[in-house]
Amino acid sequence: MQAAIEFIGVEKRFGNTVALQNVDFVVNKGEFFAMLGPSGSGKTTCLRLIAGFDFPTAGSIKLEGQDISALPPFVRPVNTVFQDYALFPHMSVLENVAYGLMIAKEDKTSRERKAQELLDMVRLGAMAKRRPSELSGGQRQRVALARALAKQPKILLLDEPLGALDLKLREAMQAELKQLHKELGLTFILVTHDQGEALSMADRIAVFSEGHIEQIDTPQQLYNRPKTGFVARFVGSANVLSSSLFSSNNNEIAIRPEYIKLGKKIPARHVGIPVTVLTTLYQGAYTRVECRVNDTTHLAAHIASTDATLSNLTAGNALHAYWLAEHMVNLT
Amino acid sequence: MNSSATINQAQNKRVWALLLLLFPALLWLTILYLGSLFGLLWQSAYRLDDFSGQIVKQVGLHTILQLFTGANFDIVLRTTTMAITVTIAAAILALPLAYTMVFHAGKRQRAILYVAILAPMWFSYLVKVYGWRVLLSREGLIYWVLDKVGLAIPLDTLLHSFPAIGGASLAASFLGMFLVFLYMWLPFMVLPIVAALERVPQNMLNASADLGATPWQTFRKVTLPLTWPGIIAGGIFTFSLTLGDYIIPQVVGAPGYFIGMMVYTQQGTVGNLPLAAAFSLVPIILIMLYLSMAKRLGAFDAL
Numbered sequence A: 001m002q003a004a005i006e007f008i009g010v011e012k013r014f015g016n017t018v019a020l021q022n023v024d025f026v027v028n029k030g031e032f033f034a035m036l037g038p039s040g041s042g043k044t045t046c047l048r049l050i051a052g053f054d055f056p057t058a059g060s061i062k063l064e065g066q067d068i069s070a071l072p073p074f075v076r077p078v079n080t081v082f083q084d085y086a087l088f089p090h091m092s093v094l095e096n097v098a099y100g101l102m103i104a105k106e107d108k109t110s111r112e113r114k115a116q117e118l119l120d121m122v123r124l125g126a127m128a129k130r131r132p133s134e135l136s137g138g139q140r141q142r143v144a145l146a147r148a149l150a151k152q153p154k155i156l157l158l159d160e161p162l163g164a165l166d167l168k169l170r171e172a173m174q175a176e177l178k179q180l181h182k183e184l185g186l187t188f189i190l191v192t193h194d195q196g197e198a199l200s201m202a203d204r205i206a207v208f209s210e211g212h213i214e215q216i217d218t219p220q221q222l223y224n225r226p227k228t229g230f231v232a233r234f235v236g237s238a239n240v241l242s243s244s245l246f247s248s249n250n251n252e253i254a255i256r257p258e259y260i261k262l263g264k265k266i267p268a269r270h271v272g273i274p275v276t277v278l279t280t281l282y283q284g285a286y287t288r289v290e291c292r293v294n295d296t297t298h299l300a301a302h303i304a305s306t307d308a309t310l311s312n313l314t315a316g317n318a319l320h321a322y323w324l325a326e327h328m329v330n331l332t
Numbered sequence B: 001m002n003s004s005a006t007i008n009q010a011q012n013k014r015v016w017a018l019l020l021l022l023f024p025a026l027l028w029l030t031i032l033y034l035g036s037l038f039g040l041l042w043q044s045a046y047r048l049d050d051f052s053g054q055i056v057k058q059v060g061l062h063t064i065l066q067l068f069t070g071a072n073f074d075i076v077l078r079t080t081t082m083a084i085t086v087t088i089a090a091a092i093l094a095l096p097l098a099y100t101m102v103f104h105a106g107k108r109q110r111a112i113l114y115v116a117i118l119a120p121m122w123f124s125y126l127v128k129v130y131g132w133r134v135l136l137s138r139e140g141l142i143y144w145v146l147d148k149v150g151l152a153i154p155l156d157t158l159l160h161s162f163p164a165i166g167g168a169s170l171a172a173s174f175l176g177m178f179l180v181f182l183y184m185w186l187p188f189m190v191l192p193i194v195a196a197l198e199r200v201p202q203n204m205l206n207a208s209a210d211l212g213a214t215p216w217q218t219f220r221k222v223t224l225p226l227t228w229p230g231i232i233a234g235g236i237f238t239f240s241l242t243l244g245d246y247i248i249p250q251v252v253g254a255p256g257y258f259i260g261m262m263v264y265t266q267q268g269t270v271g272n273l274p275l276a277a278a279f280s281l282v283p284i285i286l287i288m289l290y291l292s293m294a295k296r297l298g299a300f301d302a303l
Helices: A043-051 A093-103 A108-121 A137-149 A167-184 A195-201 A219-224 A229-234 A308-312 B003-043 B062-066 B070-104 B107-122 B125-136 B141-148 B152-161 B174-198 B202-210 B215-244 B259-270 B273-296
Strands: A003-014 A017-028 A032-036 A058-063 A078-081 A155-159 A187-192 A204-209 A212-217 A239-242 A252-255 A261-263 A270-282 A286-292 A298-304 A318-324
Touching: A003 A043, A003 A187, A017 A043, A017 A187, A017 A212, A032 A043, A032 A195, A043 A058, A043 A078, A043 A155, A043 A187, A043 A204, A078 A137, A078 B202, A093 A108, A093 A137, A093 B215, A108 A137, A137 A155, A137 A167, A167 A195, A187 A195, A195 A219, A204 A219, A204 A229, A212 A219, A212 A229, A229 A239, A229 A252, A239 A298, A261 A298, A270 A298, B003 B273, B062 B273, B070 B107, B070 B174, B070 B215, B070 B259, B070 B273, B107 B174, B125 B141, B125 B174, B141 B152, B174 B215, B202 B215, B215 B259, B215 B273, B259 B273
Parallel strands: A032 A187, A032 A204, A078 A155, A155 A187
Antiparallel strands: A003 A017, A003 A058, A204 A212, A239 A252, A261 A318, A270 A286, A270 A318, A286 A298
């Protein structure tokens, strides 16, 4: 598979602050790639380096094999959907979408026809003559998307594109973006701090922490086989425990709360530890049971709310938490 | 007492409190400001009896129409041309300066530029005007420098061959007056443009570059249109300050009245208050024209 973007030993410093160090990864052509991490983890810096708003202090970035590290943004065949949309307030919606084509000196009829088609595609055909200020947040988001697609970029960059939308709209847009990606066959690179967004849309996810990549994997692998404690905790909910609690080894393991069961005894073929129930938190489909293992370790179990054993649980109960060994992941 | 009466009472109290708070401002705006302005303009409906020198309190267009006669209309044209030229020149000078301050200067450089622009405003207006007269005079620094580089004679030739801008020397020419106006009002143009440029989001510029625009294209298609309201605001200052000034045309420049001087002379020495009022109407109308033209040209589209 051909590489759309390749980071080779990329480093970015702002004065004395290191924003990125030794970042290596490859985004395949046609892939939906997500860069996930908390704020300040370097994911947005990576996106800005691809767009050309910042330049790496070391290493190189290749686009389809060509080194673009030093190219200014206006010559890169890459377009961005900005977090705050960055629509031009003094232009109509149509002019906004046609902007890139106008700069490329495409004639007026042709560029306006193309812009209109894109607006029709994002179901805003009727809004072409309006100003961005007359649109809702969700509509502006779709205009920004149409504008970024107008020049048929090799890569579409999405910087927290759904961050400013409310929950319902966000879920609808997730499905729409994924559908759009499938139809266009373009390379999408999404920056987000929302693990749900990354898990539901991306083919592969790079998890960023403090300027480096912790793990790159498919959503399923990332969730089921996290390699580090950071990934286990950041992607979904996880209990990170020392294996010395239940075996003679001493390394860190992660176990998802939904794999943990509670009972008086540890059944055969299971691994378990004694715990004391602290609180139960009803969450609808499941109930989160917070337990104390020892002074420094707590553990959470998600028990299906239909489970009969729940009704007998009260704070202070001394029980065993147990799980199948195959559900637990060794961390490095 | 029932509850709706209590609510009414509470509302009344709030209205009274509001009126009390607004009273000084409203008094100032309506009576002292608008009232006296209309009082003044109303004077222009009266006329001066040429024989008795008394003001005839008869409402009519006689005085207003005087504005359009020979010498008076020349004054209006002269002043307006100067105001337009100064405004355009100030905008052309201020834009690159403001752009540098906002997008290129570091924190320190920016502070220095701010002080450099504001400092002249801390000194006496009259000192600056007379200072310029000395600078522009034949014995002044500018001629001395031009003489050293051999440009004094070409300048004089220029001043003599174009009476519209020329005169006996720089200090006695419209060109000289223009330079003084430009110097005096430039800060009033720079500051609103700086404010407007500061409000252009960095992401907007990134978006433009992202869509293929070179920095110059971004400036023309995005930065400049978003800065128009600031340029127009600065223009209101430079335009109206030039229209109303009566000191600079007296001290520097070729002979010939300006609107401000005319208002000053007519209401004082001559005692023709109606004509003074008629002249003071001109800047108001011109500013209104200026704003409506700016609006039509789309200067406020980005607001």
